[in-house]
Amino acid sequence: MVVCVKAIDTMFIEILGRVVVIVAILFLTLLVLALFFCFFIFRTKRIIFPNLVLFIISLLYEPLRRLLSFFRVDPVLIDRVSVEIRNAVNYHDFAVTDLEERVLLLPQCIRSTDCPAKLNSLDGIHCTGCGKCEIAELSAICKDLGIRLYISPGGTFTGRILMRSRPKAVVGVACYPNLHEGMLNTKRMGIPAQGVPLTTYGCVNTTVDIEEIINKCKLQTTK
Ligand code: SF4
Structure with a gap:
């Protein structure tokens, strides 16, 4: 035994x-x-x-x-590849949506340190268009295109904005690691997203490529 x-x-x-x-x-x-x-x-x-x-x-x-x-x-390589693949995979589903159904999500780090905008607990930061950062120009272009623009102070807020605005497609701007995470979340929510990286990183006064963002926002193909 x-x-x-x-x-x-x-x-x-x-x-x-x-x-x-x-x-x-x-x-x-x-x-x-x-x-x-x-x-x-x-x-x-x-x-x-x-x-x-x-x-x-x-x-x-x-x-x-x-x-x-x-x-x-640099471990950001993984995030970068992930974002590039998701941009390619989401391309068609994103491009068939109408401009008015899209949302552009910007991070608050683009704002100037002297930004006079106030935070609204429901839909993020309301830009006054003071012109001290690139958001003023982006805001004006989005208004012309009919695309809703939101400035989010963080990940939880971004989720809340998406739940409230219910877009059919999203363009997100952030550093690569945040884009990787954000695009995973939008995938879970069933929203096709396109990611555009910041051109300089940091917590304040970061910069963006306005032309690249607008080109993404305007992506279109026949349904
Ligand atoms: S343009 Fe808008 S977001 Fe940028 S600093 Fe002025 S109020 Fe703030």
Whole structure:
């Protein structure tokens, strides 16, 4: 009886060991595969196996970023590739919507440190168009195009704005890591999004490429 229990124990440990080894090999394989795809897409600007790459990135986001940091490579590469793939994948669903159904979401870090705008608890910061930052120009262009523009003070607020404004499509402006996260959220909400990165990062006085943002806002194709 004792011999039988010992045999079962040994067998259990053996099976457990094999499972651990298989999981570790699978994990490493996925990591290497993800790194290969990310570097390939980053260098060639060609999107290959978009859904597979997005799946691996969302599964191994932190380990991938840590691995890149370990090898002294900027981990933002992962966010950048993720945003570029999502821009490509969402292109058609975004482009068939009408301009009036779209929303442009800007981060508050673009504002001047002297910004006189007030925060509204329901729909974010209300720009007065004082002209001290690029939002004034973007605001005027969006008004002409019929696109609603919102300035969000943070992630929770962004969710609230989207719930209230119920757009059919979104253009988001932020740093790559925030775009990665934001585009994941809009995907969950079923809203096709296009992401545009800031041209300089930071907490205040960041800058944007107005032409790139407006080109994204105006993307259109036949239904
Ligand atoms: S243009 Fe608008 S957002 Fe920019 S500083 Fe002036 S009020 Fe603030």
